[in-house]
Amino acid sequence: MYILDMPDKSKMRELIRNAAKKRLLFLPHAARQMSRIERMISTAEIRRAIENGEIIEDYSDDTRGSSCLIFGYGNDGRPIHVVCSPKEDYLAIITAYLPDPSQWEDNFKKRREK
16 A cells, blocks of 8 residues: 555546446445445445545555545545545445544544554
8 A cells, every 4th residue: 555646646536537437336345334324325425535535545456456545525524435446447446434533644534553
């Protein structure tokens, strides 16, 4: 994991948005996490996070292909993290969750030191 520099971040953001325009594919883990009673994250919130969010971590060595963590806002301004991977014909949504304040700082954009 590493933080992308600005040109790489812009390129990745473009790949993500272009893939999302074609189709979103929610992997089983994402669907389970989104439907948990204490979360209930809608597909509209995922789309909003992807369209307006910020890439905060890059996982270029991920076994599922290059992916990243996006920070965005859902309903009522609640923070949401989305891990996704752009593919040629779709955007794979690997997982989505509400970040835990005890694990994140800098407005949910930086992991706390252990």
